[in-house]
Amino acid sequence: MHMPAISPSEAPILDLQNVSAGYRRGGLLSPPQHPVLRDITLSVRRGEAMGLLGESGSGKSTLGRVILGLLPALSGTIRFDGQALPRSTGAAWRDLRRRIQVVFQDSNSTLHPAHTILWSLTEPMRIHGLGTPEEREARALAMLEDVGLEPGMARAMPKSLSGGQRQRVGIARALMLSPELIVADEPVSALDVSVQAQVLNLLKSVQQKHGLTILFISHDMPVVEAFCDRAAVMAKGELVEIGSPLELLRDPKTEATRRLCVVSN
Amino acid sequence: MLAVQDLWVRLKPSLGGHPIVRGVGLQLQPGERIAIVGESGSGKSTVALALLGLLPRDVMQQSGSLTLDGEDLSDAGEDDWHTIRGRKVAMVFQDPAGALNPVLTIGEQLVEVYRAHDDRPRAEQRQLAVQQLAAMGFADPDRIIGLYPHQMSGGMKQRAVIAMATALHPGLIVADEPTTALDPSIRAQILALLVQKSEADRSSLVLVTHDLAETVRVAHRIAVFYHGRMVEVGPAERILARSRHPYTRALLNARPQPGQRAGELPVIPGRPPLPSEQFPGCAFAPRCSRAGESCHKTLPELTEIEPNHAYACHFPL
Numbered sequence: 322m323h324m325p326a327i328s329p330s331e332a333p334i335l336d337l338q339n340v341s342a343g344y345r346r347g348g349l350l351s352p353p354q355h356p357v358l359r360d361i362t363l364s365v366r367r368g369e370a371m372g373l374l375g376e377s378g379s380g381k382s383t384l385g386r387v388i389l390g391l392l393p394a395l396s397g398t399i400r401f402d403g404q405a406l407p408r409s410t411g412a413a414w415r416d417l418r419r420r421i422q423v424v425f426q427d428s429n430s431t432l433h434p435a436h437t438i439l440w441s442l443t444e445p446m447r448i449h450g451l452g453t454p455e456e457r458e459a460r461a462l463a464m465l466e467d468v469g470l471e472p473g474m475a476r477a478m479p480k481s482l483s484g485g486q487r488q489r490v491g492i493a494r495a496l497m498l499s500p501e502l503i504v505a506d507e508p509v510s511a512l513d514v515s516v517q518a519q520v521l522n523l524l525k526s527v528q529q530k531h532g533l534t535i536l537f538i539s540h541d542m543p544v545v546e547a548f549c550d551r552a553a554v555m556a557k558g559e560l561v562e563i564g565s566p567l568e569l570l571r572d573p574k575t576e577a578t579r580r581l582c583v584v585s586n
Numbered sequence: 587m588l589a590v591q592d593l594w595v596r597l598k599p600s601l602g603g604h605p606i607v608r609g610v611g612l613q614l615q616p617g618e619r620i621a622i623v624g625e626s627g628s629g630k631s632t633v634a635l636a637l638l639g640l641l642p643r644d645v646m647q648q649s650g651s652l653t654l655d656g657e658d659l660s661d662a663g664e665d666d667w668h669t670i671r672g673r674k675v676a677m678v679f680q681d682p683a684g685a686l687n688p689v690l691t692i693g694e695q696l697v698e699v700y701r702a703h704d705d706r707p708r709a710e711q712r713q714l715a716v717q718q719l720a721a722m723g724f725a726d727p728d729r730i731i732g733l734y735p736h737q738m739s740g741g742m743k744q745r746a747v748i749a750m751a752t753a754l755h756p757g758l759i760v761a762d763e764p765t766t767a768l769d770p771s772i773r774a775q776i777l778a779l780l781v782q783k784s785e786a787d788r789s790s791l792v793l794v795t796h797d798l799a800e801t802v803r804v805a806h807r808i809a810v811f812y813h814g815r816m817v818e819v820g821p822a823e824r825i826l827a828r829s830r831h832p833y834t835r836a837l838l839n840a841r842p843q844p845g846q847r848a849g850e851l852p853v854i855p856g857r858p859p860l861p862s863e864q865f866p867g868c869a870f871a872p873r874c875s876r877a878g879e880s881c882h883k884t885l886p887e888l889t890e891i892e893p894n895h896a897y898a899c900h901f902p903l
């Protein structure tokens with residue numbers, strides 16, 4: 322088979338071709354409603370911070386879900402590290418789940434309210450049957466250190482944490498399985514402005530230290546401009562524009578991008 | 587005119603007794619618009635609720651004085667407030683869906699507002715409702731009037747809430763984060779509408795927001811809250827261009843500026859304090875780069891140092 326010559330760093334870690342997706346109203350056999358995502362083609366390079374911008378309802382989180390294997394694509398192909406992602410969300414996903422992790426807007430949803438932070442941090446390794454209890458704890462403490470939290474935090478309960486601390490723990494938990502790609506869905510949107518910059522700085526240092534690729538979902542142009550190497554703009558389920566954040570700001574080609582720029586000033 | 591003096595709000599002693607609002611004073615002339623800004627937990631919503639007589643009495647206690655158009659409301663009871671709200675003070679909250687009745691059309695709800703306060707014929711009230719919706723920027727008020735809340739977008743619902751809140755031309759509008767739950771692209775329109783209503787009725791506006799950028803096109807004055815206190819207040823342009831309180835400046839600098847890279851963004855260390863935390867001196871001292879010894883020992887009082895510009899800081903910028 323003929324392969325185009327590309328250097329390894331240029332090879333996309335994530336490659337979407339003409340991806341469509343939608344939600345079903347009824348059971349699995351009912352027809353999907355008109356697709357929420359239409360014909361998305363997007364390529365993300367290894368080590369890149371790729372922004373996904375758009376107004377609410379434009380389909381950003383849905384695209385994140387498709388990449389995480391939580392929602393099957395209706396059509397199109399998604400390649401991760403050169404391999405097509407399986408259509409089913411079943412067992413074939415097990416190994417991929419390790420390599421692709423997620424950070425949500427509010428990490429509370431990933432922290433068990435009745436257990437310590439340590440318990441929630443080690444949960445992904447337990448699910449994947451990795452390590453001894455001692456190894457899991459050692460890994461958790463190392464990840465806490467990477468996100469700038471005291472080791473004592475391991476014994477704390479989720480409800481005693483501030484919003485900024487919870488997001489740090491959410492990032493630490495996403496790092497536990499040494500992923501290659503992290504989908505971060507509005508990771509600082511729920512934080513106070515004085516804490517947002519702390520978490521953005523932290524996420525960037527973690528990205529560099531662990532050589533991560535990050536798909537950074539946000540509606541906030543200044544935040545994307547500070548964090549991302551490139552950004553794609555979504556509007557009504559379609560990808561309408563892609564470029565460096567500065568290009569998008571200086572020379573928006575579409576109405577959707579223009580609106581995101583105006584709002585932020 | 588609104589005048590608030592030395593307003594304190596505390597949790598009930600059985601709940602710990604922590605002060606949530608600490609000695610806040612505020613005067614607003616007719617038609618004047620002020621923005622209250624600060625991070626979460628700084629007491630903004632509690633002040634807003636106090637202005638509306640809506641503090642949860644089973645949880646909080648209030649002291650200090652509150653007068654509206656010369657009427658002393660410091661000890662007003664729920665019955666008094668019931669007649670005041672809607673006619674003299676109006677409220678707009680973050681979640682428009684919560685302020686609307688899901689089983690009535692917008693028209694029915696708006697007519698209800700008029701009906702509660704005068705006995706004009708129903709047809710006339712309906713006409714008023716249509717006019718009011720047109721004044722809210724709805725191009726087709728005759729259609730809107732027949733819609734139920736679930737048939738409207740968030741922005742449309744918030745317009746409808748503002749229509750109801752301002753139907754009786756109250757002298758004071760209190761809007762607590764009225765755009766936070768809305769799409770960024772329509773936030774500016776909702777704020778413009780509030781400004782327009784305040785100008786048309788010469789009503790005062792208190793806009794509560796966590797977003798300093800939002801205040802620019804709205805407020806004549808900006809008041810910055812931290813740990814339940816007003817730490818700086820002054821003309822809006824002055825606060826934005828030449829704030830003297832280090833916390834205000836830090837808030838202004840906290841949003842990433844063009845060209846700044848994540849990894850090197852300037853940060854305010856730590857996090858906003860809780861009401862239960864106590865500081866012998868300035869509550870911002872643990873996070874402040876200018877803090878000196880006196881900051882940790884003595885509370886800086888809010889003092890008018892330049893005309894109409896007051897700040898509470900031992901070492902202002």
Ligand SMILES: Nc1ncnc2c1ncn2[C@@H]1O[C@H](COP(=O)(O)OP(=O)(O)O)[C@@H](O)[C@H]1O
Binds near residue numbers: 344379380381382383
């Ligand atoms: N679980 C769901 N079931 C049905 N429709 C959904 C679901 N989640 C999102 N949608 C719809 O999909 C569209 C895109 O939503 P979403 O991906 O959440 O957008 P964004 O993250 O950009 O705000 C919206 O119209 C939304 O109503």
Ligand SMILES: Nc1ncnc2c1ncn2[C@@H]1O[C@H](COP(=O)(O)OP(=O)(O)O)[C@@H](O)[C@H]1O
Binds near residue numbers: 597624628631633860
């Ligand atoms: N009903 C309540 N019971 C107990 N504490 C409350 C209640 N309402 C507010 N508080 C506390 O008061 C503080 C200030 O809250 P609030 O006025 O809502 O701040 P803001 O609007 O600036 O975020 C917060 O720490 C909050 O936890």
Ligand code: SF4
Binds near residue numbers: 832833886899902
């Ligand atoms: S009083 Fe001191 S600690 Fe407080 S803001 Fe001013 S300089 Fe900073």
Ligand SMILES: [Mg+2]
Binds near residue numbers: 381383
């Ligand atoms: Mg989303």
Ligand SMILES: [Mg+2]
Binds near residue numbers: 631632
């Ligand atoms: Mg509030």
